[in-house]
Amino acid sequence: MxxxxxxxxxxxxxxxxxxxxxxxxxxxxxxxxxxxxxxxxxxxxxxxxxxxxxxxxxxxxxxxxxxxxxxxxxxxxxxxxxxxxxxxxxxxxxxxxxxxxxxxPWGQETVTGERFVAANPLPADEKELRRSLRAALRDTWTVHLVVHEAMTPDERGRRSLVPLLPPGLHHRVIEHRAAPHQLRTVNWALKEAGVEVPRGGGLVLPGAPAPAGYDAADFSVRSVFLDGTHPTELLDAVRRFAALTGPLPxxxxxxxxxxxxxxxxxxxxxxxxxxxxxxxMYKGALEAMTESRDLYREAAEHAHEALAAYREAAAEAGEPRQAPARKGGSPFQQWGRTLERFKETTKGLRPPAPAPSTVSRESPEQDRGIGTSDDEALEATDR
Structure with a gap:
């Protein structure tokens, strides 16, 4: 990959x-x-x-x-x-x-804005220089290489070292160049990462987080000759760093x-x-559905067989069958019919009502006739 x-x-x-x-x-x-x-x-x-x-x-x-x-x-x-x-x-x-x-226009790295396959001088302004290196330390997409120029190089020394790497690293490595007077500022910016660039040498920055197995001593080179010679030690450090396994960006x-x-x-x-x-895939899904259907059918058949066996066993044992539930109306209608039956039953338990009296209460004398002798009562009635 x-x-x-x-x-x-x-x-x-x-x-x-x-x-x-x-x-x-x-x-x-x-x-x-x-x-x-x-x-x-x-x-x-x-x-x-x-x-x-x-x-x-x-x-x-x-x-x-x-x-x-x-x-x-x-x-x-x-x-x-x-x-x-x-x-x-x-x-x-x-x-x-x-x-x-x-x-x-396509060959610029995203984090620092520096160019691929080029020797990118660090900014002259110290604040910009520190900002650029700190951004490079945080980058995990690209391998960042810092090279310090012990003295101002000639035209051959100003050429990028990246083309000397294998082609698979040409667009994964960014080369930063520090001028002779910038070494102190560079190492001050890298202090928080616990690494530093040797005078006249080079360093592969660890990134954040650093990959497992990174040791600054293994990826720094004390002398890099910028005179057109092949910097074998520095290029080997870059290749070894690119081979380290770390978290994906x-x-x-x-x-x-x-x-x-x-x-x-x-x-x-x-x-x-x-x-x-x-x-x-579809064939496997169809087979799984068919198998599930067959298992369901088999389970249903077993259930019906078990129910039939239970009924036969109950009939042989003489177990009384439960009366089917009486089909009636709603519970309120059943309650109403129960009240009607109770009402009819209680009617026979009531005492008979007295016969209605024919006594007229037109005069006080008739009232006084109640309780007298029978003849007087009959006489009063005749009147």
């Missing part, structure tokens, strides 16, 4: 990518490429996929995403993956997407996942293989 990111400061980044990739495809350096439809990319972004061969048999798949940037231009993130462990002698994937020209894991799971630039064989995988 190979990853890096940078900035394109011009206004026509997609056009540059289309033109360069088409030229490489015509030259058969790239097998194929495609620009993803807008529907498959977030709003304000675009993406390109490309595929090529290395060592004539190893396929490399790469995806470059263009996103909006706070400043002019766009930020690009490039992720590539090969069919076998990455060899730094293979071409840089960035060079497969972007054309390399002098002062090309922020956003790198998501980019790798998209490359693996949403890859669209398929060959005919890959499309057939993907369709076969889909058919196998």
């Amino acid at each position: 190979w990853q890096t990111r940078g900035r394109h400061t011009g206004p026509t980044a997609p056009d540059v990518l289309r033109k360069h990739l088409q030229a490489l495809k015509d030259a058969r350096s790239v097998q194929d490429f495609m620009e993803l439809p807008d529907a498959d990319t977030p709003e304000g972004e675009s993406a390109f996929e490309a595929r090529w061969l290395v060592d004539e048999e190893v396929t490399v798949r790469a995806r470059l995403r263009l996103a909006e940037w706070s400043g002019p231009g766009q930020e690009w993130t490039l992720t590539a993956e090969a069919e076998r462990p990455w060899d730094l002698r293979w071409p840089s994937p960035a060079a497969m997407f972007w054309p390399w020209e002098a002062e090309t 922020e956003g790198a894991d998501a980019a790798l996942t998209v490359l693996r799971e949403e890859w669209q630039l398929l060959t005919l064989e890959e499309e057939l293989a993907r369709e076969r995988e889909l058919v196998a």
